[in-house]
Amino acid sequence: MVEETSSKSCDRTKGTLVMAVRGIGQADDSPISKSAMLLVTACAVVSKDPVYARTFQDPYAAWFAAAISDEAAERLPTLDDLAARAAFIEETERDLDGLVTHVVYRKPWITDRVRGALEAGIGQLVILGAGCDTLSLRLEKALAGVEVFEFDRTPVIDFRRRVLGQHGALAENVRLLTIDFDEDDLGTVLGANGFDRDKPAIIVAEAVVEYLTGDGVEGLFASARRMGAPDSRLIFTFLANKVYEPGKFDTLRDRLDEGGESLKFGLVPSEIEHFLDARGFRFLEMATPETIEREIVPLVGAPVGIIPGWHLVLAERHMR
Numbered sequence: 001m002v003e004e005t006s007s008k009s010c011d012r013t014k015g016t017l018v019m020a021v022r023g024i025g026q027a028d029d030s031p032i033s034k035s036a037m038l039l040v041t042a043c044a045v046v047s048k049d050p051v052y053a054r055t056f057q058d059p060y061a062a063w064f065a066a067a068i069s070d071e072a073a074e075r076l077p078t079l080d081d082l083a084a085r086a087a088f089i090e091e092t093e094r095d096l097d098g099l100v101t102h103v104v105y106r107k108p109w110i111t112d113r114v115r116g117a118l119e120a121g122i123g124q125l126v127i128l129g130a131g132c133d134t135l136s137l138r139l140e141k142a143l144a145g146v147e148v149f150e151f152d153r154t155p156v157i158d159f160r161r162r163v164l165g166q167h168g169a170l171a172e173n174v175r176l177l178t179i180d181f182d183e184d185d186l187g188t189v190l191g192a193n194g195f196d197r198d199k200p201a202i203i204v205a206e207a208v209v210e211y212l213t214g215d216g217v218e219g220l221f222a223s224a225r226r227m228g229a230p231d232s233r234l235i236f237t238f239l240a241n242k243v244y245e246p247g248k249f250d251t252l253r254d255r256l257d258e259g260g261e262s263l264k265f266g267l268v269p270s271e272i273e274h275f276l277d278a279r280g281f282r283f284l285e286m287a288t289p290e291t292i293e294r295e296i297v298p299l300v301g302a303p304v305g306i307i308p309g310w311h312l313v314l315a316e317r318h319m320r
């Protein structure tokens, strides 16, 4: 029997532009990252779907998604209903197919690479722009004995601490640290908080460099290079330069701008090896929109949008 999934009944041709890059009911003046709230809401929503949940299930995302407003706390449970969930996905993805559903490949891709690094014995995990991501909760068992450092801006970290505290999920091995990557030196903050630069680390920057200035990105890579002992791994995402051309991402960019988060940074995908090499890292692996469409999406068993130009990369510190 084929199971129904939320987005099968989506009609993407009707209606007006209503895409909302924010959490449900999140106020305009909320200081908490709206993109982070959209992502964790997407994780909570796909986790409700019997088909999507076979590929990715996040039992913790709803903690964050529901905590952003009274409206979210009321509406999220209603998305257990297939039709309500389909309407939510349709509305959110009307201008950018995949804005909700892409998390079903994005989160497992990163989780699997982090798990692989942990299995290789790496004992420190640094999560940059953690937002409301639940990686450290989902990998709680594998992270026993691993030092975890989660970074974001102050309002996001305060929200994260509050939600985790409410659910009794503040872990002793996880430090919640505030930073602005465009202003502060990551290495200094890590060094002051118990990071051991002689031991390898896994550094994750998921949907972060896209929002930084060129200088901010260079600063982040320079810190990762300085802090990265041999065998350290870097997992990050980027947008191809070409998506900054007019017409490609206009609506998403406008919505993000309105929420105070502007997409700024891009790379040329074919130059990724050179880019990494020049910054102290050896390219290992990359998921592109094409490989995702060809190799991952068919395994999901339900419609999954591909974010144009969005890439996921795994690299390793080299000592040349």
Ligand SMILES: C[S@@+](CC[C@H](N)C(=O)[O-])C[C@H]1O[C@@H](n2cnc3c(N)ncnc32)[C@H](O)[C@@H]1O
Pocket: 033, 035, 036, 039, 040, 128, 129, 130, 131, 132, 133, 151, 152, 153, 156, 179, 180, 181, 182, 183, 205, 206, 207, 208, 211, 212, 216
């Ligand atoms: C698109 S969200 C991604 C959140 C999380 N990594 C995920 O994938 O679910 C981007 C995150 O990066 C954070 N961020 C963006 N620019 C930043 C900066 N200059 N300094 C610190 N954090 C930043 C935002 O606050 C937000 O939580």
